[in-house]
Amino acid sequence: MSQFMNFANTFLMWKEGPLIWISDVLIGLTSIGIIAxxxxxxxFKWLWKEWLTTVDxxxxxxxxxxxxxxxxFRGGVDALLMRTQxxxxxxxxxxxxxxxxxxxxxxxxxxLFMAMPLVIGLMNVAVxxxxxxxxxxxxxxxxxxFWMFFFGAMLxxxxxxxxxxxxxxxxxxxxxxxKMFDPGPGENYYIMAxxxxxxxxxxxxVNFIVTILKMRAPGMTLMKMPMFVWSILITSALIxxxxxxxxxxxxxxxxxxxxxxxxxxxxxxxxxxxxxxEFWIWGHPEVYIVILPAFGVFSEVVSTFSSKRxxxxxxxxxxxxxxxxxxxxVWVHHFFTMGAGAAVNSFFGISTMAIAIPxxxxxxxxxxxxxxxxxxxxxxxxxxxxxxxxxxxxxGVTGVMLAVAPADYQFHNSYFLVAHFHYTxxxxxxxxxxxxxxxxxxxxxxxxxxxxxxxxxxxxFVIGFNVCFLPQFLLGLMGMTRRMYTYPSxxxxxxxxxxxxxxxxxxxxxxxxxxxxxxxxxxxxxRGVADDPWDARTLEWSLPSPAPEYNFARTPIIHGxxxxxxxxxxxxxQEFVEPTIQPIHMPKSSGRxxxxxxxxFVAGFGFVFEWYVLVVLGLLAVLVLMAWRSFEFxxxxxxxxxxxxxxxxxxxRL
Amino acid sequence: xxxxxxxAMIAEHELQHDVPLEFATEDGSLRVLGFWVFLAAEVVLxxxxxxxxxxxxxxxxxxxxxxxxxxxxxxxxxxxxLLTSSFTCGIATFEMRRGNKKGVIAWLLVTIAFGLGxxxxxxxxxxxxxxxxxxxxxxxxxxxxFTLVGTHGAHVSMGILWMTSVVIQxxxxxxxxxxxxxxxxxxxxxxxxxxxWIFIFTAVYLTGKVI
Numbered sequence: 022m023s024q025f026m027n028f029a030n031t032f033l034m035w036k037e038g039p040l041i042w043i044s045d046v047l048i049g050l051t052s053i054g055i056i057a058x059x060x061x062x063x064x065f066k067w068l069w070k071e072w073l074t075t076v077d078x079x080x081x082x083x084x085x086x087x088x089x090x091x092x093x094f095r096g097g098v099d100a101l102l103m104r105t106q107x108x109x110x111x112x113x114x115x116x117x118x119x120x121x122x123x124x125x126x127x128x129x130x131x132x133l134f135m136a137m138p139l140v141i142g143l144m145n146v147a148v149x150x151x152x153x154x155x156x157x158x159x160x161x162x163x164x165x166x167f168w169m170f171f172f173g174a175m176l177x178x179x180x181x182x183x184x185x186x187x188x189x190x191x192x193x194x195x196x197x198x199x200k201m202f203d204p205g206p207g208e209n210y211y212i213m214a215x216x217x218x219x220x221x222x223x224x225x226x227v228n229f230i231v232t233i234l235k236m237r238a239p240g241m242t243l244m245k246m247p248m249f250v251w252s253i254l255i256t257s258a259l260i261x262x263x264x265x266x267x268x269x270x271x272x273x274x275x276x277x278x279x280x281x282x283x284x285x286x287x288x289x290x291x292x293x294x295x296x297x298x299e300f301w302i303w304g305h306p307e308v309y310i311v312i313l314p315a316f317g318v319f320s321e322v323v324s325t326f327s328s329k330r331x332x333x334x335x336x337x338x339x340x341x342x343x344x345x346x347x348x349x350x351v352w353v354h355h356f357f358t359m360g361a362g363a364a365v366n367s368f369f370g371i372s373t374m375a376i377a378i379p380x381x382x383x384x385x386x387x388x389x390x391x392x393x394x395x396x397x398x399x400x401x402x403x404x405x406x407x408x409x410x411x412x413x414x415x416x417g418v419t420g421v422m423l424a425v426a427p428a429d430y431q432f433h434n435s436y437f438l439v440a441h442f443h444y445t446x447x448x449x450x451x452x453x454x455x456x457x458x459x460x461x462x463x464x465x466x467x468x469x470x471x472x473x474x475x476x477x478x479x480x481x482f483v484i485g486f487n488v489c490f491l492p493q494f495l496l497g498l499m500g501m502t503r504r505m506y507t508y509p510s511x512x513x514x515x516x517x518x519x520x521x522x523x524x525x526x527x528x529x530x531x532x533x534x535x536x537x538x539x540x541x542x543x544x545x546x547x548r549g550v551a552d553d554p555w556d557a558r559t560l561e562w563s564l565p566s567p568a569p570e571y572n573f574a575r576t577p578i579i580h581g582x583x584x585x586x587x588x589x590x591x592x593x594x595q596e597f598v599e600p601t602i603q604p605i606h607m608p609k610s611s612g613r614x615x616x617x618x619x620x621x622f623v624a625g626f627g628f629v630f631e632w633y634v635l636v637v638l639g640l641l642a643v644l645v646l647m648a649w650r651s652f653e654f655x656x657x658x659x660x661x662x663x664x665x666x667x668x669x670x671x672x673x674r675l
Numbered sequence: 676x677x678x679x680x681x682x683a684m685i686a687e688h689e690l691q692h693d694v695p696l697e698f699a700t701e702d703g704s705l706r707v708l709g710f711w712v713f714l715a716a717e718v719v720l721x722x723x724x725x726x727x728x729x730x731x732x733x734x735x736x737x738x739x740x741x742x743x744x745x746x747x748x749x750x751x752x753x754x755x756x757l758l759t760s761s762f763t764c765g766i767a768t769f770e771m772r773r774g775n776k777k778g779v780i781a782w783l784l785v786t787i788a789f790g791l792g793x794x795x796x797x798x799x800x801x802x803x804x805x806x807x808x809x810x811x812x813x814x815x816x817x818x819x820x821f822t823l824v825g826t827h828g829a830h831v832s833m834g835i836l837w838m839t840s841v842v843i844q845x846x847x848x849x850x851x852x853x854x855x856x857x858x859x860x861x862x863x864x865x866x867x868x869x870x871x872w873i874f875i876f877t878a879v880y881l882t883g884k885v886i
Contacts, residue, residue: 158705223716231709261712265720273727273822282811282818283736284727290734290815299723644836651840654853657702 032184040119044182074610076160077570078145081167083465085142086458088171090536092134095178097532099127104489104525107518110510120506121188122207126177128191129211133218134174136311136446139454141170141225144253144314147461148229150561151247153238153579155572158231160608161656162224168618169221176625177214180207184630187211190504192300193274195285195293200278206629209278213625216271217618219264226260229253238560239598240579244338247559247582248324248331252317255341256310259348263306270299279631294359301352309348312445313341315453316383319405322456323387325557326402327394330583333386340379347376357429366426373424377417384413399555400475404456407483411448415490416441434504437497440490447486455535463554467566468546471538478534485527492517492524558586563595565672571605571660574669602666604659611656613646620646695772696855703856710860714867721871724823725878732883734815741816741883744809749800750880753793754872757831760789761869764862771858776849779858783842786865790835797828820879827875830868837861 029035033045059065072080102123106115115123149157157163180186187207189198198208233254237246246254273284274296283291324331331337353361353369387409396402419441423432432438463469496517501508508514553562563585564572575597580587587593624639626632669675690699698704732741764786770778801821804810811821841861845854 158709223713227709227712227716230712231705235705235708261716262719265716266723269720269723269727276811276818276822280811282822283734283815284731284818284822286815288736289738289813290731290736291818292731292734292815295727295730299727302723648840651837651857652844654848 033182034185037119041182048182069612070610073615074164074612076156076164076608076610076614078149078157078160078163079465079568081163082142082145082147084167085138085145085170088174089135089138089142092130092138092174093532096127096130096135097529099123099130101525101529103127104522106506107508108522109519110508110512110515112507115506117506118188121190121504122186124504125187125190125193125207125211126181129177129187129215130174132191132307132311132446133215134170134177136450136454137218137222138170138174139458140256140311140314140450141166141222143318143454143457143461144229144256146465147457147561148232148250148253149236150464150564150568150572151250151559152233152236152241153560153573153577154232154236155605156608157228158236159224159228161611161614161650163228164611164614165617166221166225166228168614169224169621170218172618172622173214173216173218173221173625176217176622176629177210179626180210180214180629184210192297192304194300195274195277195296196287196291198274198278199286200281201286209275209629209631212271212275212278213628216268216275217621217625219267219271222260223264223268226257226264229257230261233257238573238577238579241584244335245579245582245584248320248334248337249314249317249559251338252313252320252341255345256313259306259310259313259345262349263303263310266299266303267307270296270303273299275628279628294356297356297359298352301355302349304355305352306348308445309344311450312453313344315408315450315457316341318401318453318457318460319387319408321557321559322401322405322460323390324583325460325555326397326399326405327391328397328556329390329394330558330586331386332389332392333382334582336382337386340382343379344376347372347379351376354424354426354429357426358433363426370424370426374421377421380417384409399459400470400472400479401456401460401555403476403479404452404459407479408448408452408456411444411452411483411486415444415487416448417445419444419494432497434502435497436493436501436503439503440493440497443490443493447490452483460555461561463550464561464564464566464568467550468542468548469550469554470542471546474534474538474541478531478538480531481534482528482531485524485529485531487524488527489521489524492521496521553585553589556589558583560585563588565674569668569672571607571665574602574605574665574674575599602662602669604661605665606657606659609656609658613650617643617646690852695859696850696852697859698856700852700856703852706856707860707863710863714863717867721823721826721874724819724826725874728819728823728879731815731819732886734819736814736816738814738817739807739809741820741879742886744804744807745880745883746800746803747884749796749803750876753796753800754876756789756793756796757869757872760786760793761866763789764865768859768862771850771855774850776845779845779850780842783838783845783858787835787838787842790831790838790865794828794831794835797824801825824875824879827868827871830871834861834864834868838865 026035034041059068072084075081102115103120106112106120145157145163149155177187184206187193187210189203189208189211193208193211197203233246233250243251276282277284277286277291283289285291285293285296287293320331320337351369351373353359353365354373357366357369387405398406419437423429423438423441459470459475496514499513499517501512501514501518508518550566552564552566554566555562560577560579561568563577576599577584578596578598580593580596584593588595620639620642622639624636624643627635627637627639666675692699694704696703697707763782767779767782767786770782804817809817811818838861841854841857845858848854850858
């Protein structure tokens with residue numbers, strides 16, 4: 022018994038109090054609930070066959086999106102706990118340690134396990150359909166990417182109830198996170214979760230570069246691609262060139278922590294600032310990895326709902342490419358206060374401001390697309406319209422203010438910065454991904470989301486967002502620094518903090534309304550909507566909703582931008598490569614990607630607690646699974662013509 | 676040289692005839708391009724490790740410096756083995772293009788042998804360093820040194836395992852559109868590791884012997 026209590030106190034953290042106990046109970050109940058539902062509906066086989074082993078890009082995309090929404094909930098609860106703690110001065114709702122853990126998991130989850138999978142989910146769903154492909158270039162690898170992300174996210178979430186969460190902030194700066202100062206397993210969880218998910222992300226980057234470069238339908242030259250596809254091509258290049266830096270810096274930190282080495286220690290020649298440099302060499306491009314796909318979504322949405330072709334297509338492409346190059350030359354602006362000297366800070370200040378130019382070009386292009394268009398204010402368009410002022414004023418203008426190095430000495434690490442990046446990441450990425458989710462929802466599921474309930478969610482979320490973050494600019498200017506777990510009264514910080522907390526809870530209501538809208542629509546919205554409900558412009562809308570497994574029964578020949586729009590208007594004629602339906606070559610499903618993720622989790626867990634038996638077992642299993650794949654030659658199958666014809670007939674296409 | 680099994684799987688009309696066999700299927704050419712993109716990511720990975728090593732080169736904390744530590748004979752042999760293995764790997768690709776199954780297998784085995792020789796010398800070097808008290812925990816310089824060179828060594832080990840698997844597959848199936856693609860990609864990997872070694876030889880060992 023005492024042994025058990027010892028275990029419970031060390032690993033299950035039962036001494037930590039009711040928050041942990043409640044979480045334990047909730048996690049237990051949820052797991053029992055999920056298993057009970059699966060048993061009741063005898064759904065294990067269905068789950069395994071249709072989802073866990075799938076290599077279909079559409080299903081993988083949907084799984085990414087579901088996981089991302091769950092993580093949005095987790096990160097959102099973290100945010101509300103923090104806002105509750107800060108609502109009043111001198112509060113002791115959370116201890117300092119708990120507060121540190123919560124802001125760390127909030128940031129880590131929101132960026133890496135919410136924003137990233139939403140982006141990757143949407144690109145999985147849309148890109149192959151938009152370029153006339155039947156899947157991505159490497160479907161099996163795509164499934165591995167997903168399961169690496171999923172089990173990485175699980176690893177981070179397990180930390181909350183087993184061993185303790187990381188507490189070094191999402192940026193995890195040494196020397197604090199060195200073992201000497203931060204001995205628990207928390208930081209190891211952070212390192213391994215990001216490492217596993219990050220490797221999966223690199224594979225996604227490789228996958229989509231090859232998909233977009235090599236698998237476009239004939240006739241679709243690079244400059245005839247939809248803007249969303251351009252944004253994903255560029256994002257994938259950013260992933261391939263930025264994420265290895267994260268891989269390296271995490272590995273170095275892990276080596277420091279588990280081998281007692283001296284990359285970032287304060288003794289024996291370690292250099293903590295090197296971590297910060299390497300981290301932001303990944304971290305700044307990462308900002309564009311999550312924002313450029315949102316720009317792509319806005320381009321599609323604005324053009325569709327203004328019923329006009331996108332204004333300034335080539336300027337749009339040029340500015341995205343310019344942002345890509347500039348994004349690798351600005352990382353020092355995250356730590357002007359390091360004291361690199363006036364010349365270095367000037368260089369990075371100017372390169373940062375330069376990014377405002379291509380970004381401004383894009384904003385004007387969207388506005389010009391809307392100008393004199395017949396605008397339809399559907400949900401995707403509403404989120405886009407909310408994005409423009411939030412991003413330009415809240416994110417962009419304050420970003421240029423932060424880029425002024427001398428002024429940054431005042432803003433650095435204050436709530437001004439916190440407000441700034443929430444305006445870019447919420448006002449840019451989250452609004453953009455929600456716009457994309459609403460836009461492609463009918464294509465994914467074959468029914469639309471209810472407009473009226475969606476508007477309620479929209480107004481609660483957008484108003485709440487501004488109520489939450491506008492006061493934080495003031496708080497920053499009043500001197501409140503980020504990551505303070507409480508503050509004394511009498512500094513004038515109470516009222517803005519209180520307003521901000523109200524806004525935070527309004528966003529929470531908005532999120533619940535969004536969930537309600539989805540649940541309501543699943544139950545009540547009519548199925549079998551038109552294949553092209555938005556009267557849209559690109560190729561995916563020429564397909565049935567939802568698209569069949571093989572996407573295109575025959576490969577289309579592309580004549581120009583907005584191909585589908587001009588086919589509908591009679592300007593282009595619909596043509597196909599194959600005169601009649603041919604057998605279709607498709608990848609086989611496999612359970613191994615799931616198992617690779619699972620065993621990476623086992624190995625990661627071993628690293629967290631330095632239980633090397635688990636590490637060896639996990640990595641050996643991964644190696645065996647990889648070798649097994651290497652000896653597999655028969656990983657494709659053909660869908661015969663009769664089956665394709667039957668499916669197409671059932672969809673009313675023949 | 677194609678086996679009957681393979682003909683059943685990849686219909687003749689799906690093979691493109693005016694390119695080398697490894698590019699002849701769509702699957703093959705996608706994978707080769709994908710591997711080049713992956714190598715781009717590897718370049719970034721090694722760049723970060725090189726940058727870390729270069730800035731930490733002087734952080735010896737009173738421990739051994741690179742001048743005292745590096746053994747010319749050892750890294751000269753390592754370089755000889757790895758560069759030669761790249762050459763023999765090139766011959767293996769040449770034999771593959773000629774459709775000579777036995778030649779491919781033989782030259783790949785020679786390549787693996789040279790790779791093992793390289794690893795042997797490297798392990799010997801590391802063991803000697805550790806015995807001399809130059810451990811990873813001694814100083815920032817040694818941490819960076821072992822991580823950079825060790826990461827390359829781990830890549831070579833992985834390459835040997837991978838190449839062994841390719842040899843077995845070619846021995847079983849002969850040279851067809853799939854095994855030739857695998858052989859081509861593992862050779863890309865091998866040559867890439869050689870290029871990284873040239874940088875390690877120059878930036879780590881030669882430079883480290885001078886400054």
